[in-house]
Each structure stands twice: as C-alpha cells, then as structure tokens.
Amino acid sequence: MLGRTANGLYWMFRYIERAENIARLVDAGLRVALTRAGSSDEDWHGVLESAGVREEYGQVHADMTAANAVDYLLRDTANPSSVMSCIEYGRNNARMVRTALTRETWEATNEAWIDLKARLSRPLRAADLPDLIDVIKRRCGLIRGAFHGSMLRNEIYNFSRIGTFIERADNTSRILDVKYYVLLPSISQVGSALDNFQWESILRSVSAHRSYGWVYDTEYQAANIADFLILKVQMPRSLAYCYEKIVSNLGYLEADYGERHKAHETAAAIKATLKRGSITDIMDQGLHEFLQDFISRNNQLSADISDGYRFYQ
Amino acid sequence: MLTAENHPRPPYKTYHEWYAAQDTAHLIRKTQDAENIFRRTGITFAVYGHADSAEKLIPFDIIPRIISAREWRKLAQGIEQRVLALNAFLDDIYHKQEIIRAGRIPRELIERNIAFLPEMIGFKPPGGVYTHIVGTDIVRTGEDQFYVLEDNARTPSGVSYMLENRETMMQMFPELFTLNKVQRVEDYPRLLRQSLACVAPPGCKGRPRVAVLTPGIYNSAYYEHSFLADQMGVELVEGSDLRVIDGRVKMRTTGGYEAIDVLYRRVDDDFLDPLTFRPESALGIPGIMDVYRAGNITIANAPGTGIADDKAIYSYMPEIVEFYTGRKALLENVPTWRCSEPASLKYVLEHIEELVIKEVHGSGGYGMLVGPTAAKKECEDFALKLAARPHNYIAQPTLALSTVPIFVNKGVAPRHVDLRPYVLVSDKVKIIPGGLTRVALKQGSLVVNSSQGGGTKDTWVLED
Numbered sequence: 139m140l141g142r143t144a145n146g147l148y149w150m151f152r153y154i155e156r157a158e159n160i161a162r163l164v165d166a167g168l169r170v171a172l173t174r175a176g177s178s179d180e181d182w183h184g185v186l187e188s189a190g191v192r193e194e195y196g197q198v199h200a201d202m203t204a205a206n207a208v209d210y211l212l213r214d215t216a217n218p219s220s221v222m223s224c225i226e227y228g229r230n231n232a233r234m235v236r237t238a239l240t241r242e243t244w245e246a247t248n249e250a251w252i253d254l255k256a257r258l259s260r261p262l263r264a265a266d267l268p269d270l271i272d273v274i275k276r277r278c279g280l281i282r283g284a285f286h287g288s289m290l291r292n293e294i295y296n297f298s299r300i301g302t303f304i305e306r307a308d309n310t311s312r313i314l315d316v317k318y319y320v321l322l323p324s325i326s327q328v329g330s331a332l333d334n335f336q337w338e339s340i341l342r343s344v345s346a347h348r349s350y351g352w353v354y355d356t357e358y359q360a361a362n363i364a365d366f367l368i369l370k371v372q373m374p375r376s377l378a379y380c381y382e383k384i385v386s387n388l389g390y391l392e393a394d395y396g397e398r399h400k401a402h403e404t405a406a407a408i409k410a411t412l413k414r415g416s417i418t419d420i421m422d423q424g425l426h427e428f429l430q431d432f433i434s435r436n437n438q439l440s441a442d443i444s445d446g447y448r449f450y451q
Numbered sequence: 452m453l454t455a456e457n458h459p460r461p462p463y464k465t466y467h468e469w470y471a472a473q474d475t476a477h478l479i480r481k482t483q484d485a486e487n488i489f490r491r492t493g494i495t496f497a498v499y500g501h502a503d504s505a506e507k508l509i510p511f512d513i514i515p516r517i518i519s520a521r522e523w524r525k526l527a528q529g530i531e532q533r534v535l536a537l538n539a540f541l542d543d544i545y546h547k548q549e550i551i552r553a554g555r556i557p558r559e560l561i562e563r564n565i566a567f568l569p570e571m572i573g574f575k576p577p578g579g580v581y582t583h584i585v586g587t588d589i590v591r592t593g594e595d596q597f598y599v600l601e602d603n604a605r606t607p608s609g610v611s612y613m614l615e616n617r618e619t620m621m622q623m624f625p626e627l628f629t630l631n632k633v634q635r636v637e638d639y640p641r642l643l644r645q646s647l648a649c650v651a652p653p654g655c656k657g658r659p660r661v662a663v664l665t666p667g668i669y670n671s672a673y674y675e676h677s678f679l680a681d682q683m684g685v686e687l688v689e690g691s692d693l694r695v696i697d698g699r700v701k702m703r704t705t706g707g708y709e710a711i712d713v714l715y716r717r718v719d720d721d722f723l724d725p726l727t728f729r730p731e732s733a734l735g736i737p738g739i740m741d742v743y744r745a746g747n748i749t750i751a752n753a754p755g756t757g758i759a760d761d762k763a764i765y766s767y768m769p770e771i772v773e774f775y776t777g778r779k780a781l782l783e784n785v786p787t788w789r790c791s792e793p794a795s796l797k798y799v800l801e802h803i804e805e806l807v808i809k810e811v812h813g814s815g816g817y818g819m820l821v822g823p824t825a826a827k828k829e830c831e832d833f834a835l836k837l838a839a840r841p842h843n844y845i846a847q848p849t850l851a852l853s854t855v856p857i858f859v860n861k862g863v864a865p866r867h868v869d870l871r872p873y874v875l876v877s878d879k880v881k882i883i884p885g886g887l888t889r890v891a892l893k894q895g896s897l898v899v900n901s902s903q904g905g906g907t908k909d910t911w912v913l914e915d
Contacts, residue, residue, distance in 0.1 A: 141703045237681040248493045447705040
C-alpha cells in the first residue's frame with residue numbers, strides 16, 4: 139500500500155472518531171446546563187478545553203455563551219476540530235484513499251458529509267440540538283458499521299483502526315485531564331451533589347454513564363471513574379482498551395510486512411504501563427502528571443507510526 | 452427517436468413502446484433517483500474558476516441514445532482506421548517525417564507546435580504505441596452520416612460516466628435490458644488493464660505493475676481517476692508518491708519503494724517531469740523522462756501525442772488517414788478554415804456569425820465562439836481577438852446536427868448531442884460498443900461540454 143494511502147486512512151478515521159467525540163462532549167455540556175441548578179455559561183470553558191480549542195475560541199468570541207460555544211464546536215469551519223471540519227477532513231481523506239475503501243464505507247462517509255454539511259450550514263437553534271447530536275452520532279455509527287461489515291481484515295483495516303484508537307485514547311485522556319481535580323480524593327467532597335454531577339458529566343462525555351453502573355457500584359466514586367476510563371479493558375473508550383487494540387493491529391502489520399518498527403516498541407511500552415498500573419498508584423503519583431505523560435507518549439506513537447510506515451517520506 | 456413520418460426509428464422501436472406505457476410522474480421520480488445515486492456515489496466534477504469550487508453533478512438524462520448494430524459497425528471501422536492513422540502519424544513525425552517530406556503537411560506546423568515534443572524525436576515507445584487510449588468526438592447529421600469533431604489523443608476523460616450511466620440505468624430500469632439486447636460496456640476497466648499490461652517495457656518480468664497518476668483530489672476529473680484505479684485494481688498515485696531510484700520509477704509504499712512498469716497518467720505533458728518540462732510542476736516526477744527514454748517505464752498516453760489532436764492538425768486528418776492507410780478516410784472531417792491562412796481568415800471574418808470558432812489549443816468548450824447563437828457584440832469582440840492572433844484559431848461551419856430525445860418535465864424534447872466512443876490501442880485496437888453521449892441541455896444549443904452546462908446519457912449499441 140502507498141504510504142500516502144496509509145496516512146489517508148489513518149487520518150480519515152481519526153477525524154471521524156473526533157467528530158463523534160466532539161458531539162459527545164457537546165451533548166454532555168448541554169446536559170449539564172439542563173440539569174444543574176445555577177449552571178452558568180462558564181461551564182463551557184471545560185468543554186472547550188476538553189476539545190483542545192479553548193484558546194482558539196477566545197480569538198473568535200469575546201465572551202463565553204452556550205450558543206457561541208456550541209456553534210464553535212459543531213459548525214464553525216474556522217475551528218479545525220469542529221464537527222463540520224472533522225467531517226470535511228475525514229471525507230477529503232476518504233476521497234484520497236477511495237480506492238482502498240469498499241463502496242459501502244465510502245458512501246456512508248460521503249452521505250454523512252452531504253447530510254451534516256446541509257444541517258450545519260445554517261445557524262443552530264437550541265431546540266434542534268438534541269436531534270442534531272443524535273444525527274452526528276448515528277452518521278459516524280453508520281460509517282463504522284459499513285467499515286466493519288464490509289472491509290477486508292488487511293493492512294487497510296489495521297491502519298484505519300490504529301487511527302481510530304489513537305484518536306480515542308487522546309480524547310479520553312483529555313476529557314479526564316480537564317476534570318482531573320474533581321477526581322482527586324483530597325479535594326473532592328465525597329458524595330456531594332456537586333461531585334456527583336461533575337462525575338456524571340465526565341461519564342456522559344464518553345457515553346459511559348450507564349455502563350459504569352454495570353461494572354461498579356451505582357454510587358459514583360472518583361477512583362472508580364478514573365479506573366474505568368484508564369485501566370478497564372472492557373470499557374471501549376478506556377486507554378487500556380485502546381492500547382490493547384493498537385498493539386494487536388500493529389502486530390498484524392508486523393506479521394504482514396515481516397518488519398518491526400520503533401512504533402511497536404513505543405506502543406508495547408505504553409500498553410505495559412497501563413497493564414501494570416493500579417489506580418491507587420496513578421492517583422498517588424498524580425493523575426494530572428500521568429495523563430500529561432500519556433498524551434505526549436500517545437503523540438509520540440503517532441509520529442513513530444508515520445515514520446515507520448512512510449506516511450510522508 | 453422518431454422519423455419524419457413520426458414513426459420510431461428502428462433501433463428505438465422497443466424503447467418507444469416501453470416509454471409510451473410509462474407514467475410521466477414516475478419518470479420524473481426516476482430522474483430524481485438518478486441524481487441521488489450520483490450524489491451519494493460522489494460522481495462529481497469540479498468547475499475551475501467557480502467561486503465555491505464546489506463539486507458539481509453532471510445532469511443525467513434517463514432516455515438512452517440507441518444506435519443500431521449496423522450503424523455502429525460502420526462507425527467502428529472508421530474509428531479504427533483513424534486511430535491507426537494517428538499512431539502511424541505520431542511514429543512518423545517523431546522519426547522519418549515522411550509526411551512532411553512528401554509535402555502533405557507544412558513542416559513549421561509540426562515543429563513550431565507547442566504540442567510537439569523534441570524529447571520524443573527518435574524514441575520508440577514500448578510496443579510502438581503512442582495513443583493507448585483515444586476518445587474520438589463524433590456527431591451524427593443523418594442516417595449513416597458521421598463527422599469527427601475532434602480526436603482526443605492526450606488524456607480523454609469521461610469514460611467513468613459511460614460506465615456509471617450504464618450502471619445507473621440498469622439499477623433504475625432493469626426491465627429495459629431484458630427487452631433490448633444492449634452490448635456490454637462493463638468490460639472497459641478490465642480491457643484497459645490488459646491493454647496497459649500488454650505494452651509494458653520489454654524488460655518487465657512477471658505481471659506488470661500498473662498505476663494511475665492523478666494530480667489529486669482537487670482535479671476536476673479526480674473521481675474518474677480513482678474510479679479507474681479502483682476498477683482496474685491498481686494503485687492511484689500522485690507525483691509526491693513517486694521517485695526515480697536506480698533508474699526506475701518507484702512508489703513509496705508502507706513496506707518501502709516498489710517499481711512501476713506502466714503509468715497511466717492523467718497529468719498533462721507539461722507537468723510530467725519538472726526536469727524536462729515545466730520546472731515549477733509539483734504534480735510530476737523529476738527524472739521520469741530519463742527512465743522513459745531508457746525504456747524502463749511505459750507512459751500512457753505517450754508524451755507528445757498532443758500534436759495529433761491539435762486543432763490545427765485536425766484539418767489535415769483526411770490527408771493523414773489517406774497517407775498512412777492508403778485508403779480514403781471512412782469518417783468525414785468537418786470542413787475547417789485555418790485562420791493562419793490569409794484567404795481563410797478573410798472568409799471567417801466575413802462570415803463570423805455563421806461559424807464556430809475555436810482556439811487551436813483550447814479544450815473543454817472554453818474560449819470558443821458559436822456564431823449563430825452569439826450576440827452581435829460578442830461576435831465583434833471575438834473578431835478583434837481573431838484578427839490580432841489569427842494563427843491561434845480555426846473555424847468550422849455549424850452542422851445540421853441530428854437530435855435525440857431527452858426527458859423534460861413535460862415529456863420528451865429534442866436536443867443536440869455528440870458521442871465519444873473510447874478506443875484502446877495495444878497490439879490490437881479495441882473499441883467499446885457505446886461511449887459517452889453528451890447533451891446540450893439548453894434548447895437549440897450546440898455546446899455539450901460539462902463545464903458549460905451540458906449533460907450526459909447512456910448510449911446503447913444494440914446487438915444484431
């Protein structure tokens with residue numbers, strides 16, 4: 139496969155994953171605004187920060203309002219991480235690698251673009267948001283479904299999956315990092331309404347507010363939430379799960395090409411950290427430091443993959 | 452579809468009966484369905500210079516154009532003769548130049564032509580083939596009467612529309628294909644691959660590695676490039692994927708650099724090799740011409756083939772066909788005035804409102820004047836341009852083109868069309884039965900180019 143094609147697949151799936159995750163973040167933000175007495179537009183700071191665009195937002199909008207934040211996150215094409223931008227880049231990459239995609243996967247991607255471009259071309263009304271977010275998640279789900287149902291399990295599949303999971307691990311770790319302080323035992327007032335509410339918002343951002351209850355007590359506990367999103371391999375958006383997948387997909391590539399790269403070592407080392415670690419140790423050493431370190435190692439892996447498989451040269 | 456006496460022409464007989472039994476509202480819905488299929492599939496093109504550079508759909512008409520087997524055979528013979536003559540002509544002008552020495556074509560017309568590449572002089576491409584893929588633009592003026600408008604010998608586009616139009620028709624009206632015996636066009640990608648593999652460099656061992664070279668996703672024909680690569684099962688490469696290493700053109704893959712044997716390039720000559728042609732080109736591959744001249748890669752179509760479909764050369768095609776095949780051309784040329792010749796220029800300026808005037812190097816319907824439909828002011832302005840640079844133009848009369856029916860909301864209406872059959876040349880010539888029919892959608896209009904609002908329709912060649 140061409141290095142450029144591997145690069146296109148990797149980024150196509152990173153962008154599709156990001157679009158879905160941004161939609162989830164907005165969803166959680168709206169939920170907060172709905173349910174919390176005395177909630178303020180300031181809550182959107184956290185959402186923008188989780189999306190990694192808080193500073194950029196400040197360059198476009200002087201004040202923080204829910205309407206502006208939602209607009210910036212969903213439809214502003216000046217924001218490279220808005221859902222519209224992600225869908226646009228994702229689809230452009232899909233067009234570039236079209237010969238590597240099944241007709242179903244391409245059409246699901248192209249239709250997502252056609253549909254969302256139409257819906258996001260006009261200013262959003264608050265009343266339409268729940269439906270819109272649902273459509274975004276559904277469109278991304280259709281792409282994923284077409285991909286899983288029709289693609290050969292070969293190098294094309296592996297590069298696509300690696301893109302998905304590197305992006306997802308990045309997103310989950312950012313969501314946690316923005317709210318890391320509400321998970322610290324020393325500061326949090328265990329069981330207070332405020333904490334429950336903050337914790338639920340974290341879980342909602344990764345669509346895990348229900349599944350949490352299936353794994354842990356129905357009572358929210360900071361350490362359990364961190365454990366769930368970092369170390370639990372059963373949880374499909376946890377860092378541990380993402381690295382299970384990345385390491386196995388890289389392993390298939392290694393078997394295919396008969397060649398091992400630096401990327402394999404980097405991924406294996408990150409996976410080992412997640413496997414060895416206990417949540418108590420992580421909390422003791424500092425959750426924020428752990429997450430910062432994880433984000434930078436995850437980025438390093440991305441660079442190692444693009445070097446090893448000649449994405450650019 | 453109908454004769455002067457209002458009977459359906461023989462090839463349309465079955466279709467006409469079927470059509471008469473259809474409900475107009477149903478057909479309007481089908482037209483909408485077709486548009487949705489094209490949009491979802493992403494069968495789009497970009498119009499250069501358009502403000503939002505949006506991807507556009509080419510309007511699709513649901514009434515097929517139907518050609519009888521007999522009429523097609525006649526046409527195919529004429530096309531084959533013409534394509535063989537084009538290749539012989541290219542071989543000659545890059546070698547012995549007998550046609551010039553015989554005084555049939557002026558030397559300066561060839562050697563001063565920007566489409567003539569001195570780099571090709573004395574070089575024989577693998578298999579001796581120059582134009583591997585040709586799209587001959589043809590118009591019909593009456594029963595068995597065809598004229599060639601243009602020989603597209605560089606990188607003719609539109610074949611993906613021929614294939615998708617058929618696919619769409621079969622999806623929407625499967626019953627029509629049981630009622631009518633329509634010859635297959637679906638084999639085109641397989642035949643193209645065979646044809647390309649067949650002209651691999653002689654040193655190529657094993658199965659030749661074929662790739663399609665595209666300028667990238669912003670090119671107006673990108674859809675077609677990806678479609679053809681996909682259908683042939685070969686890589687779609689850009690200039691940045693390729694590099695000359697150890698005398699071979701190699702592509703950067705995830706496993707390292709791998710050599711390419713045959714490159715079907717959809718990039719113009721000028722951009723192919725920045726070391727030989729335009730130095731600023733980022734679309735090409737530095738050094739590919741050296742690899743080519745050393746016989747280590749086949750480029751299809753060969754560089755320098757543009758000289759054969761140049762509009763100034765076009766007027767000499769009857770002589771060219773006769774010179775190389777020894778027979779009179781089976782297909783007619785449209786009478787052409789070369790404005791570089793003073794007597795012709797005088798005639799053209801005097802009759803500007805009756806003529807179609809084209810730039811010698813233009814394509815895509817840009818920069819042309821259709822006298823009969825142009826405003827007086829347009830004609831006057833064009834006359835000034837023409838007088839200033841006469842050698843840049845040719846002129847042709849408007850032909851009494853036959854029309855075919857298209858579907859409009861009120862039923863059927865006649866429109867002018869042309870036809871571009873696709874021809875593959877390797878050790879033999881293969882002509883795909885059918886081609887791309889382009890329609891001038893505006894009533895009375897003669898311009899069929901998609902960049903100027905033309906549409907397309909499926910083209911059926913019936914079996915005997």
